[in-house]
Amino acid sequence: MPTALSSHVKFLSSAAGAIAGVLVCLGLAAACSDARAQTPAKPPVEAAPQAVPGFWDPRRRPERPDLSRLTVIRFLTETDYPPFNFTGPDGNPAGFNVDLARALCDEIKVTCTVQMRRFETLLDALSSNKGDAIIASMAVTPQMRARLDFSDPYYRAPARFVSRRDAVMTEIRPEYLEGKKIGAVAGTAHEAYLKAMFTDAEIKTYPNEEALRQALRRSEVDFIFGDGISLAFWVNGTDSGDCCAFSGGPFVESRYFGEGVGIGVRKGNDLLRQALNWALFRVWEKGRYTDLWLRYFSISPF
Template sequence: MKFSKLLCGALALVGLMASPVWAKDWTSVRIGSEGAYPPFNFFNASGELVGFDIEIGQALCAKMEADCTFVAQDWDGMIPALLSGKYDVILASMSITEERKQQVAFTEPYYRAALTFAGPADSTITDLSPEALEDLSIGALSASTQAEYLQANFPESDVRLYRSQDEVNLDLVSGRLDLQVSDLLPMLDWVTNSEDGKCCKLVGEPIMDPKYAGEGTGMALRQEDQELRQKLNEALAAIVADGTYQAINAKYFPINIYDMK
C-alpha cells in the first residue's frame, strides 16, 4: 500500500514536471554581448551598451514581444557563460563555425562577414604570404576566428593575441604591431571614422575563406533551446521584411551587410 502511494506520488511529480508549467515561454530573454567591438557592441560615454548588435537585439525582442536585458561579458568567456546560464543568447558578432557548433546552436546568420589585414597608413607591405610575413608581429583577438587563421597559416610570424579588439588596435597605433587581422566591417569603420584609426589602413584583399570567415554571423544559444532559436529566426525574417533591419544597417554601414557577398 505504501509502495503504491509512493509510486502514484512519483508519477504525479513526473507529470507535473513534464507539464507546460515548467516550459520556458521566452517572454524574458537575457542577451550576452561584449561591449568592446565597435560599431557592433560598445559602451558609450554614459556607460550604456550600444551598437549595431544591441539595436538588432532590441528590434528582435520587440518582434517577439519579449522583455530583454543585456549582459556584458568578456569575449574569452562568452560561450562558457552562455552554457552556465548567465544569459540565454549571445548577440556579439560571433562567426558561425563548425567548431563552435559542437558547443552551441546558432540562428540563421544576421549578417555576412570577412576578415582583413590592417597595418600602419605608411606601411609598404603588399605581399601577405606566410613567407613574406615571417618574423613580423601580427595581432588578433584571442579565441576568435582571426586568431585561428593566423595560428594555422602564419606559424613563423610573431602572432600576438589580445583580450579585446581595443587592445589590438592600441598596439597597432603605438607601433608594437606590424599588422593585425580583424573582421572586415569593424576594421573598415575604425580606419574610416575613428580618430585613432586614421593611423592605419586595410591591407590586401578581404579574406573570405569560410573556414575562418565562417558561414556568416549568428546568435548563439544552448543547443536545447530550440524554441527560442525558432522565435529569433522568425523575428529576424520579420525585421528584414519590414525594413527595420535596413534602417539599423544604414546607421552604421554604407553597404547592406545582411547579404554581403
C-alpha cells in the same frame, strides 16, 4: 579561432566615431557663376552605396513558429565592445547588438531584457539559466557549435589586409606577397590562415591589435592581416594618422573565420532558435536591419 574569446576581436573605442571624408569644391564665386551660365548643370555624383551584409533569401521565408509559448527573452551581451555593445549615456545597454535584440523582441511581441556581462562569462551564464540567448558578436565555429545552437548568421566579419598608403595593392594573392613581412595577432585565426596560405611570406606575430597596428605605422611589416570591421574603423579613424589603407579584397573562408556571427541559445532550444530566425528575416525584410547597420557602421569593411 582557438577559443570563443579569441574569435571576438575588439574595436578601438576611439575609432568608433570615425567618418568618411567629404569632398569639398573650392573656387572663386565669379568663375563659378560664369561656368554655370555657360554649362548645363550636372547631376550630383552620389557616393557608392554602403555594403550591408545579409544572409536572407526572400524566396526562402522561414515559417512562423508558435510564438505563444514565448513570454520573455533574456538576452546576454558583452559589457564593452563598441559599437556592438557598450553602456549608453543613461547607464543602460546600447549598441548594434542591443538594438537588434530589441527589434527582434518587437517582432516576436515579447518582453525583452538585455544583461551585460564580461564576454568570457557569457557561456556559463547561459548554461546556468541566467539568460536565454547570447547576442555578443560570437562567431559561429565548429567549436562553438559543440556548446551552443545558433540562429542564422546576422553578419560576417571578413578578414582584410592593410598596407601603408604608398604600397596599396588592388589584389592580393599568396604569390604576390612572397618575401613580404605580414603581421597578425598571435593565436588568432588570422595568423593560422596566413601560415597555411601565405607560406612564402614572413609571418610576424604581435600580442594584440595595438602592437600590430603600430608595427605597420613604423614600417616594421609590409602588411597586417586581421578583422575587417575593426580595421575599417582604425584606417578611417584618427589613431591611424591617415597612414594606411586596405589592400586587396575581403577574405571570408568559413574554415578559419567562421560561418558568420549568430545568436547563441542552449542546446535543444529549437523554439527560441526558430523564433529568432523568423524575427531576423522579418527585421531584414522590413528594412530595419539595414537602418541599424547604417546607423552604426558608416565605413564598409567589405
